[in-house]
Amino acid sequence: MTFLFYIFAALTLVGGIGVVVYKNPVSSAFAMILSFLGLAALFIQLDAYLVGILQILVYAGAIMVLFLFIIMLMDVKAEENKTFRGGAILGAILVMGGFAAALVKVLLDSRIGEGKLAPLAESEQSDVHAIGDLLFTQYWFPVQIVGVLLLVATVGVVVLSKKEMK
Amino acid sequence: MPVFYLEIIVVVLGLVMLMVDAFVKLEDKRHIAWIGVLGLICVFFLLFKVEWPTTTESTFWKFYDHEEGTRGFSLFYKGIAVLCTIIVLIMGAEFRGVIQKYIAPPEPGAHPQSGLGEFFALPVFACAGLMWMASASNLVSIFVALETVTITFYVLVAYMRRNVGSLEAGVKYLILGALSTGFLVYGFTWLFGITGSMDLAEIKTALASENVNVAAALFAFGLIIVGLGFKVGAAPFQLWIPDVYQGAPTPITAFLSVASKSAGFIVLLRIAGCFLSSAYLSEKIGAVLVVIAILTLLYGNLAALPQKNFKRLLAYSSIAHAGFLLMALASPPGKSGGLNSPAVVISFYLGAYLLMTLLAFLVMTAVRNTQEDESVDAYAGLARRSPFLAFALLIAMASLAGIPLTAGFFGKFFVFKLAFENGASWILIAAGIIGAAAGFYYYLKIVASMYWAEGDDEADSISVSIPSKVTMVLLMIGILVAGVVPNAILSLLG
Structure with missing residues (x-):
């Protein structure tokens, strides 16, 4: 693997x-x-x-x-x-090199990878179920805000791309 | 009334405004702005009537801050968002002529003001986003609320799409904003990776525990400060500010510089608070904040000195004020709360900043309506053409510079007091003093030009609509009252 x-x-x-x-x-x-x-x-x-x-x-x-x-x-x-x-x-x-160097240093210094999280395959639900369940039970509030966000984006696109009449 | 109704009311108000725009035949689309203003004034008074939950079992409260200690802060920042939106709508109604000129001309048979209604409705949705940001206590809700606000701003900045400056500003803001959001989200994933939680309270506990992964936590903070530094206009992430502020429609510039900045600061306060309360991280995080504060103070104030364009000058001034706010954040917090805590000082400063900046922008909108010119020279001799506007701008500039008897004075005074008493580094204090001194020069330059320079006395006198005039008077009163009794604002913080 x-x-x-x-x-x-x-x-x-x-x-x-x-x-x-x-x-x-x-x-x-x-x-x-x-x-x-x-x-x-x-x-x-x-x-x-x-x-x-x-x-x-x-x-x-x-x-x-x-x-x-x-x-x-x-x-x-x-x-x-x-x-x-x-x-x-x-x-x-320079910027990318610096960023990559910082990332490598952090990954070497930190103990990330001594996993605490259980493998996904062992959970009881399929992951489509699990994500849907979380979105509409625990995370329903952010999902509602995203609704407002999409509305604003739609209105914005209509306003900005309206056809120009000559 | 339960506290979470506030945002719902604001969103519904925005929907009503869109529907009125679409289905009601109005002769003058300014009425849509008035609907928004009236609705938001009601919301503002409802802020004093909210009830907090007794049971917090619903998953909703994981995303919405309801801690005893921070309730006053949440409401204060919601109040800033609502007040700012009200004034932006009033400014927008005043500014409609310029907007109308630069949006696409209406199709034959369509309403002559078509395209204006959305300009009034979008800020209301942004206001809802800002209010959610003020209460966000979870990385997920912080992110979605922040994006709602930012995406609305992308649209509003580029709104005058036949104006090259506005378009350029829109594209710059979109590209750099998206990049900074990328950094922010990457930082959030690191924070989630090391703490295993999205909830700020749980993150705080995890970061304070002794087996915290210091290197990774610092990396996460670095990424987050890039993202949030962009939103509040902190150096070295401030490069977008002058161009975007200059190009955007003036009401939107005011909205960006006040509402977007204060919402950025409440999020920064909450997230930086988690890091600063950890004994293993606070020293290093504090050092990072000091460096950023010094850079911002020096850049904002010194780059403002040679500016000739008034709007650009206010853009640099907004960076300079971000510097003072960061100076408060970078000062080590004192033990006794109140004025010894950076959060209170920053909130007071932002309240004062709202009053004086919006007043300056209101005057600018009125002047811009009669002449194309946005340079400082356009204000020469304003005192003879319009004594009222000149006096309003005098108060705004005096307060921005921090002259006693104005709100701006106490803002700066509290910041310096906090820095001195809690032993901030002397370089930071020196940068603050240089910044404040430079501020005197470039703000009072405008005042000198208004009162003593030779101007075009033949030019038309400037007419100001009644709502703007009332708002200006109220803002002036606010500045002077807070400049004599700062407790007027402080008591709101609970």
Whole structure:
């Protein structure tokens, strides 16, 4: 199983790097799908089937299709001719390097991984049941707030994208 | 009336406003704003009539703070959100001409003011989100309430979509806001990972226990402070503020700089409180906060000095005030509560900040209505064109600078008193003094220009609508009363 973990983790990372490195936005979007697929496989390895499937259905499926639609409406050629500036690359490497170093240090120093949590597969309910149950019993209040959030987002989209009359 | 009715009433009020906009034929869409203002005034008075629960068995209370000790704070911050929204709606009604000019022209046959109703309804939903933030006692409810507010702001900042400045501000705010939310959520997951709980009370106990994972807890705090530092405008996460504040419609700039900042601070107070109460973490977390406070104080105040645009100046001023608030947060808390606790000092400061900043923005809205120019020069000779507006701005600027007999003076005074008495580091105090001194220069520069500079005396006199005039008078009274009897605000904190 660890062998599979390394394969999918590598897939996720390669996809992530591809998103940044490719100049063509369409290639970037496809690299992102690759990254999401790797991530979904990692979730499924952890027995979190619902999260894994949602990762594919919602992110790799619906959201990426939306991304591609929008990219197609833009001028792809203009993006391709863009060159990275030296300063920006250096800054990105510094920030990311610092962040990665901090993360590695914290992971080495801390005792994370001496797991206390029971494996998901041993719970009595299927995880779809368990998540649904939690959302609508214990977490009903945040779910209601999310309802208001979606309403606001809908109103906002209508307002901002109304057709302009000439 | 049970306390959680408040937010429900506000959400229903927002829905009513949307429905009225859609189905009632109004000649003047400003009436929608008046519905909102009246409704929110009722909610404001209901704040004094709330009942707290006797049984807290429902899962709801896990997400909604109801501790004896913090009830006053929750209500105080809800009050700030409601008052701010009321004044933003009044400003929005005043500002409708400019908004109308920059949103898409109506389709033939549609209402000439179409697109304006939503501009009044959205802040009401944001108000509900801010009120939930004020009570959020769980990482999940903090996050969803925060996002409700932020997403509303993304829309409102870009509302004048035919204005390049507003669009640019909207895009910048959206991208940087999403990035900061990413940091915040990543921090929350680390916090959940080390404590095994989303509930702030349980997190507090877990962080105070001796087998707390110090490295991981510090990492979590680092990520969370990036996210929240962005929301409250703390350096080095403040880069978005000048551009976004300048580009956004003026009422929304006021909303951002007061309501969004105070809600960010109550969340920061609650989360930082969990870390600071742990004996194993407090020293290191305190050092981080001191560094951030010094950077914010120096950046906000010194970068404000050369500003020529009044709106941009107020943006830097909002960073500077975040610096003073962080200075209070970074000072070690005293043993006896009251004015010795950072939470009380910060809340008082935010109350004073609400009064003076909104007054400044109200005057700016009125001036902006008659002229395109937003630069400081536009205020030259304002005292001769409109003595009332000039006097209002004089009070606002005096209070922002912290001159005695104004609310702003006691705000700064309490911060410095707290820092001195509890032995904050001297670099922090020095940065605070430099900041306050610089503030005198750039705030009073405006006053000097209004009263003594040669202006365009031929320009039209500025008309101010009655609701704005009443609000300005009330805010001025508030500033002066709190500047003489600070207990007027302090007693609200319970």
